[in-house]
Amino acid sequence: xxxxxxxxxxxxxxxxxxxxxxxxxxxxxxxxxxxxxxxxxxxxxxxxxxxxxxxxxxxxxxxxxxxxxxxxxxxxxxxxxxxxxxxxxxxxxxxxxxxxxxxxxxxxxxxxxxxxxxxxxxxxxxxxxxxxxxxxxxxxxxxxxxxxxxxxxxxxxxxxxxxxxxxxxxxxxxxxxxxxxxxxxxxxxxxxxxxxxxxxxxxxxxxxxxxxxxxxxxxxxxxxxxxxxxxxxxxxxxxxxxxxxxxxxxxxxxxxxxxxxxxxxxxxxxxxxxxxxxxxxxxxxxxxxxxxxxxxxxxxxxxxxxxxxxxxxxxxxxxxxxxxxxxxxxxxxxxxxxxxxxxxxxxxxxxxxxxxxxxxxxxxxxxxxxx
Numbered sequence: 001x002x003x004x005x006x007x008x009x010x011x012x013x014x015x016x017x018x019x020x021x022x023x024x025x026x027x028x029x030x031x032x033x034x035x036x037x038x039x040x041x042x043x044x045x046x047x048x049x050x051x052x053x054x055x056x057x058x059x060x061x062x063x064x065x066x067x068x069x070x071x072x073x074x075x076x077x078x079x080x081x082x083x084x085x086x087x088x089x090x091x092x093x094x095x096x097x098x099x100x101x102x103x104x105x106x107x108x109x110x111x112x113x114x115x116x117x118x119x120x121x122x123x124x125x126x127x128x129x130x131x132x133x134x135x136x137x138x139x140x141x142x143x144x145x146x147x148x149x150x151x152x153x154x155x156x157x158x159x160x161x162x163x164x165x166x167x168x169x170x171x172x173x174x175x176x177x178x179x180x181x182x183x184x185x186x187x188x189x190x191x192x193x194x195x196x197x198x199x200x201x202x203x204x205x206x207x208x209x210x211x212x213x214x215x216x217x218x219x220x221x222x223x224x225x226x227x228x229x230x231x232x233x234x235x236x237x238x239x240x241x242x243x244x245x246x247x248x249x250x251x252x253x254x255x256x257x258x259x260x261x262x263x264x265x266x267x268x269x270x271x272x273x274x275x276x277x278x279x280x281x282x283x284x285x286x287x288x289x290x291x292x293x294x295x296x297x298x299x300x301x302x303x304x305x306x307x308x309x310x311x312x313x314x315x316x317x318x319x320x321x322x323x324x325x326x327x328x329x330x331x332x333x334x335x336x337x338x339x340x341x342x343x344x345x346x347x348x349x350x351x352x353x354x355x356x357x358x359x360x361x362x363x364x365x366x367x368x369x370x371x
Contacts, residue, residue: 001046001117002097005037006088007105008054008079013222016323016341016359022056023221024105025063027306029233029242029269029287030252032063033220036108038070039241041101044114047072050095051105052088054079086194089178090186097180102194104174104219108229110239111173111215119210120177123149126206127182129199130175132217137169141195143209145170151207154200170211174219223339223355227319230304231285234267242269254290262294277313295330303334312348320352329366 011023018026024034041049049072053060057078067074077092089102099120101113111130120128129151131143142155144166172195185201186192199207216238220229229238234250236243246252246267253264254272262276265283274288277296282288286300289307294300298315305311305322312330320334323341329348334340336353344358347366352358354371 001044001099001101002048002050003041003046003101003103004050004052004089004092004096005034005103005105006052006085007034007060008052008082008088009106010055011106011221014220014226016339016357017223017226017321019360020342022053022060024051024060026226027289028108028220028226029230030245030271031242033108034060034064034105035070036240037103037105038064038067038072038074040110041103041113042071044112044117046101046113049074050092051076052079052092053077054082054088082191083189084191084193086186086192086198087190089194090183090188090192093180093183096183099177099179102176102178106219106221107174107217108220108233108238109173109175109215109217111175111212111217113175115212116175116210117177119149120208123208124206125208126179126202127199127208128177129207129209130173130177131170131209131211132173132215133211133213134169134171137171140171142166143170143172145209149208149210151199151203151209153203168211170209173212173215173217223321223337223357227302227304227321227337230287231302234269234285234287236267245269271307289324323360 011018250267295313
């Protein structure tokens with residue numbers, strides 16, 4: 001089976017992590033985010049993957065290469081301009097087989113896509129949507145189906161008054177099985193949305209759906225979801241290769257760790273060449289990238305500290321993301337979903353909270369911000 005992964009977006013909701021790099025290659029725990037999708041697909045027998053790129057395609061190609069590190073063959077198609085989800089797939093048409101997968105490139109999941117493919121083949125559908133249940137449908141578009149699995153309609157971000165009689169709230173997982181003939185409905189060289197223009201035309205004409213009620217599914221496109229995905233990977237709530245690396249103790253430490261008189265509480269992933277000062281506390285639910293330095297008497301919990309970052313003495317880092325190369329002085333507090341970009345400089349005594357974002361290269365003097 002062949003797959004097209006749509007990775008053309010700029011990932012603006014995830015800035016500043018995506019200010020200098022496209023979302024598919026941001027680090028999630030210990031590897032580029034896209035590696036999780038490739039490993040998951042390979043586990044379902046998908047070996048031929050086409051990346052439909054838009055924003056910073058060279059970075060995507062440099063980070064992922066030919067896909068051999070994840071057991072797949074990667075090819076790249078670059079959109080000349082944004083053409084929507086269906087338009088992006090249309091650009092890949094010369095490389096496509098008669099049946100293939102299409103996936104949104106910002107989803108962490110362990111959905112049983114093999115079962116979805118089997119269901120598609122048995123139904124004889126033109127396209128089959130993978131669905132997952134949610135408790136609160138207000139932020140999503142609901143997919144309505146009959147008892148046979150045929151899609152009967154859609155409800156975009158429904159209000160409470162529109163939910164009467166709906167037994168289960170099912171949304172699109174961004175995982176589709178398509179027959180190549182569906183692309184005949186997509187006009188070339190213009191922007192076309194597969195969700196808003198193609199699927200409605202197929203209602204009653206070969207649009208099928210299958211739900212996976214046991215699967216993990218998370219769109220990582222916001223800072224809050226990025227952190228939640230990190231926690232879930234470390235906790236083993238989603239099936240990934242990281243779980244094996246963490247082992248029974250839910251802890252992985254790289255070579256050259258210096259942590260005399262420091263405490264590391266699992267689950268945690270600690271990279272190579274990390275230094276943790278005396279009487280500091282790291283974990284649980286913490287990622288420390290390669291070359292990170294933590295000062296003395298500092299506490300880091302439920303946070304991600306990326307490669308080469310330095311955190312001073314007597315700091316408190318909780319529910320936060322510290323970008324690569326960032327430098328935090330002494331007595332700094334970062335909490336409450338705050339996110340610091342690459343090479344940020346934060347002087348002594350600052351307090352950052354309430355989802356504040358510092359973009360790459362920002363410099364804060366001592367005690368410039370306190371919440």
